[in-house]
Amino acid sequence: MANLVLILISLLAIGRTLVHAGEPSPLQDFCVADFDSPVRVNGHACLDPKKVTADHFFFEGLHKPGNTSNPLGSFVNRPTVDEIPGLNTLGISTVRVDYAPRGVVPPHRHPRASEILIVLEGEVLVGFVTSDPENKLFSKVLKKGDVFAFPFGLIHFQQNVGHGNAVTIAFLSSQNPGVIPIANTVFGSNPSINDDLLAKAFRVDKSIIRNLKSPY
Numbered sequence: 001m002a003n004l005v006l007i008l009i010s011l012l013a014i015g016r017t018l019v020h021a022g023e024p025s026p027l028q029d030f031c032v033a034d035f036d037s038p039v040r041v042n043g044h045a046c047l048d049p050k051k052v053t054a055d056h057f058f059f060e061g062l063h064k065p066g067n068t069s070n071p072l073g074s075f076v077n078r079p080t081v082d083e084i085p086g087l088n089t090l091g092i093s094t095v096r097v098d099y100a101p102r103g104v105v106p107p108h109r110h111p112r113a114s115e116i117l118i119v120l121e122g123e124v125l126v127g128f129v130t131s132d133p134e135n136k137l138f139s140k141v142l143k144k145g146d147v148f149a150f151p152f153g154l155i156h157f158q159q160n161v162g163h164g165n166a167v168t169i170a171f172l173s174s175q176n177p178g179v180i181p182i183a184n185t186v187f188g189s190n191p192s193i194n195d196d197l198l199a200k201a202f203r204v205d206k207s208i209i210r211n212l213k214s215p216y
């Protein structure tokens with residue numbers, strides 16, 4: 001019996017740890033970010049609730065198509081807590097992506113969020129890869145109305161594989177999910193990661209590394 005109780009306590013403790021892998025449960029109705037507060041906390045200090053208005057929870061314009069005339073052929077409009085201060089401590093945010101035909105959101109990861117994506121227009125190839133050693137690809141072509149989830153922190157990507165433009169909306173489990181585009185971080189860091197190390201790591205010639213590092 002005592003053993004069973006111990007096991008139950010351990011399981012509860014693990015459960016709590018998992019819950020706290022996301023953002024903590026609220027202790028009040030809201031904690032709108034006070035960007036002027038000198039207090040340093042994980043996130044932002046709370047604005048005086050008497051000063052909070054509907055506009056703190058509001059963002060407009062996500063119906064507007066983004067400009068996809070760029071080398072990736074995509075545009076990401078990602079309002080986080082910086083644009084919607086009411087998101088502070090809520091563990092949630094949203095993003096709209098527009099894609100020209102063949103446009104991509106290159107392989108990237110969010111260090112602080114899982115993501116659920118909905119296709120509003122077009123046909124979008126999506127996928128994520130599991131961690132070492134399996135590195136298994138889970139991928140699918142989505143059409144309008146389809147939904148796909150990207151698990152916490154895993155590398156994922158999107159490409160418009162339809163004939164017209166595509167639009168997706170996604171929701172992320174953080175007020176500030178962050179984004180780590182793999183190519184930008186590995187080949188575009190400042191200062192740069194040494195060519196010899198990268199050539200060895202990717203098992204290619206240094207000239208290829210220098211090529212990957214040069215801006216398009």
Ligand SMILES: *[C@@H]1O[C@H](CO)[C@@H](O)[C@H](O)[C@H]1NC(C)=O
Nearest residue numbers: 065066067068069070071075
């Ligand atoms: C879209 O971006 C391109 C490249 O920066 C620019 O030339 C073009 O004028 C922009 N289009 C609109 C509608 O803003």
